[in-house]
Amino acid sequence: MRDIRLSITFTVVIVLLQCSVLLGQTIEGTIITGNRIAVADCTITVATKSNPTIIIDYTISNSEGKFILPLKKYEDSIIVAFSKLSFKSKKVQLDNTSQQLTISLEKSTEQLEEVLIETAPVVQKNDTLSYNVGSFRNKADEAIRDVIARLPGIDVTASGQIRYQGEPIENFYIEGLNLLDGRYNIANNNLPATAISKVEILENHQSKRVLDSLQPSSRTSINLKLKNASIATTLVGTGAGLSPFMRDGKIVPLYLSKKNQFIGFYKTNSSGKDIKNEIEDATSAQGFVTSEQEAIYRPEQLTSIIPITTPSIATTNWFVNSTNTGALNYLKSLNKNLKVKTNLSYINETEQQQGTKKTTFFLPQNPVTLEENIDNDYHISSFTGDITVDKNTQAIFFKNKTSFNTQQKTGNGTVYNDSLVQQRARLARNTLVNKFELTRPIHKGVLSFTSNVLYNNDDERLTLQEPVLFALNDESLALSKQYIQQQNLQLNNKTTVTKRLKNLNLETTLGYNYLSSKLESLLPSKANTSFSNELHFTNAQQFAGLGIRYYRSNWIIYSTNKLSYNTIDIGRDLTRKFTFEPQLLITKTLNKNYKINATASITNSFSNARELYDLPILLNFRTLSRYNTPIIQTRNTLGTITLNHKKILSGVFNRFSIHYSKKALDRTLSSLTSDTGIITTQAIDRPNVAQAITLNTALHKEFYKYDTSLKITGSKNYATTTVILNNALSKMQNNNLSLALATTYSGIEKFVFNYDTRYTQQKTRIAQQALETFTSQNHHLDITYFPLEKTSIEASASYNTFKATQTLNNNLFVNLGASYTGTKNIKYSISFNNLFNEEAFVTATSSTFFVASNTYKLRPRNVFFSVSFKL
Structure with missing residues (x-):
């Protein structure tokens, strides 16, 4: 018991110390147009004055144009850049202290030159984390499981269970459809890695759309995006070996689309x-x-x-x-x-x-x-x-x-x-x-x-x-x-009424x-x-239950x-x-x-x-x-x-x-x-x-x-x-x-x-x-x-x-x-x-x-x- 109490005390102290460091200074702001319309999905990057070409932090504005940047002890001055397609980019030099900003971006009418766009390995937009499969796949990978097992933040256990940040995923979707329920190893082990463009992690995913705005979930699901609109193929394999005599054979027909x-x-x-x-x-x-x-x-x-x-x-x-x-x-x-x-x-x-x-x-x-x-x-x-x-x-x-x-x-x-x-x-x-x-x-x-x-x-x-x-x-x-x-024989029946206040x-x-x-x-x-049980x-x-869900900010x-x-x-x-x-x-x-x-x-x-x-x-x-x-x-x-x-x-x-x-x-x-x-x-x-x-x-x-x-x-x-x-x-x-x-x-x-x-x-x-x-x-x-x-x-x-x-x-x-x-x-x-x-x-x-x-x-x-x- 003494060891348990010491471990709990030590852990709580460590967590509190980390929280006290994290709850520090921030730059908060709103991005708008000249007509005071909010600019959503604007990329905000941070660089130091001494090395303005290296990005050291970033965030993305929400649907209301708002953003929050946590401050760290970089230098006394920082360079904050704001960019979005069809808007003129903007850079400002700021003191590395807490402050609130209102940034106005101008619409861009310039014709874009031909550019080569390199897809980022991982991108987050709101509660969706998107992994670019091409950035993580190597020549030795065959099934999509080979790629998923290496993605940062994701683990695949020996039994095939997929976990994100240590928690099992709730649903496994392919183009938003839950074909397999919990038996997703059928797809994970057989779907060719070359057929998938992105692996999406859906954080706080509410699987019931009727509850989207009323009851956000703390669970995580996964979604596979196909490279093409559909895939239709049949995988065939056969093999034999010695000794003793061994066999191996498979035939896997599959067709996947959005419908x-x-x-x-x-x-x-x-x-x-x-x-x-x-x-x-x-x-x-x-x-x-x-x-x-x-x-x-x-x-x-x-x-x-x-x-x-x-x-x-x-x-x-x-x-x-x-x-x-x-x-x-x-x-x-x-x-x-x-x-x-x-x-x-x-x-x-x-x-x-x-x-x-x-x-x-x-x-x-x-x-x-x-x-x-x-x-x-x-x-x-x-x-x-x-x-x-x-x-x-x-x-x-x-x-x-x-x-x-x-x-x-x-x-x-x-x-x-x-x-x-x-x-x-x-x-x-x-x-x-x-x-x-x-x-x-x-x-x-x-x-x-x-x-x-x-x-x-x-x-x-x-x-x-x-x-x-x-x-x-x-x-x-x-x-x-x-x-x-x-x-x-088991019966479970439950009725729940949820009200928003x-x-x-x-x-x-x-x-x-x-x-x-x-x-x-x-x-x-x-x-x-003789012994006989008749039980x-x-x-x-x-x-009866009473539940309370509270949502505010974070x-x-x-x-x-x-x-x-x-x-x-x-x-x-x-x-x-x-x-x-x-x-x-x-x-x-x-x-x-x-x-x-x-x-x-x-x-x-x-x-x-x-x-x-x-x-x-x-x-x-x-x-x-x-x-x-x-x-x-x-x-x-x-x-x-x-x-x-x-x-x-x-x-x-x-x-x-x-x-x-x-x-x-x-x-x-x-x-x-x-x-x-x-x-x-x-x-x-x-x-x-x-x-x-x-x-x-x-x-x-x-x-x-x-x-x-x-x-x-x-x-x-x-x-x-x-x-x-x-x-x-x-x-x-x-x-x-x-x-x-x-x-x-x-x-x-x-x-x-x-x-x-x-x-x-x-x-x-x-x-x-x-x-x-x-x-x-x-x-x-x-x-x-x-x-x-x-x-x-x-x-x-x-x-x-x-x-x-x-x-x-x-x-x-x-x-x-x-x-x-x-x-x-x-x-x-x-x-x-x-x-x-x-x-x-x-x-x-x-x-x-x-x-x-x-x-x-x-x-x-x-x-x-x-x-x-x-x-």
């Missing part, structure tokens, strides 16, 4: 590419949730086989797969701004995992260590579809989306230790969801209504070939089978949420004993207070409770370069069906779990402060944030571990608090003159909680550090260099006992050489180290490749992968009371040949 859009694909591969993430929702992790976003219940699979932790390296080095996937996405703009959209996707995949796992259970008496060989294979088959109808105008917003999903997941595993355990887990899931939204103006305000309906049915089986012995209440149980069925919006909300779950399980025992769970919530303040009456019934226990949930969001734009965001919230949640079963459920061959507590309430306190800094002309995008979370609940997890690693868990009716503080920083810099980009990120996390291990109360502490650097250099003709490195450290303590400290380093270098116009040679190397108390492991992966584009733009490629034939990769994980090091078997040395072209 109609279509992207489809079929892909197949067994070469280690993880292509299924293209059809997964990349926006699922949204961070701060406001009262506008009602949670949709997503049931989790209860049973599983024992996995091996996958490596944090390129999937082509370890992912042993056979994958077939496809998608059809079509959007049609009809008359009167009505749009119809259909999205269908399918995946069929098998995966193999082989390796060893060494697990140490740090118990109060003596540690228990297990060493196991694991051989797993998984199969997943999934079909998903949705149809959306929406209308988005200044007079009405209407949207209805109906979705379905059906999937089968199977896992088969063999664990070799002192004995042999064969395990099989199966899940059959069917889900149907309908989301409806309606927003329209009413007298001096707006009426909004949302309704969500979800139905889900899960059927799970866990089978062990030979019974495993568990101890429960001093009784030895031989268990080998588990049957579970879950059914869930000068700079205030008042939002009154009434709503009703309902969740009904049914959980049935059967666990037979060889001792003629019927309902959670009904009526709520301030946005949003506060909401939600009062709920909750009724939770599980048959044996009935709970009725009032909950109060306040939330606050503050955004302050200090100037055109600095912005501060602060969020705080208190939310409440209650136990769901999968946390309330009385009798034991077998989660895997090692863990027997049960909850014999009453309905538990969890209170979550969250707080975040973020400082964003950007200087567009200099290519600088920096971010610093601190996040605090506290989870207070009325139960503590108790785990009993035997000397063979068999775990029995149950919840104890005892209060518990889990706290965490996370510091994040990101520094992005573009050196335009040297064709170089640099990104540095860092994260520090400290978390504490309490656990009960073998009847002993213990405090657990986690202390994690992550540092990363990525740079791209293309300043040497015919060469492109990419280098990135990451360092991670993971420390865990239980009851003042220090567990193993894990550290890892990853270094990756790509060099691409273009000896001829249509020929490239690629070389890549990855060096990875993993270090623990008794473990030191190093890996060096080297790949070589070459490509040639022949007639009819057919591209031929060959690659030699894992030249040093690295066989295993070591990773580590830690949990509440154990640490595990995993040695993962890698793909062998191989060669791969491919051909790709456009139709």
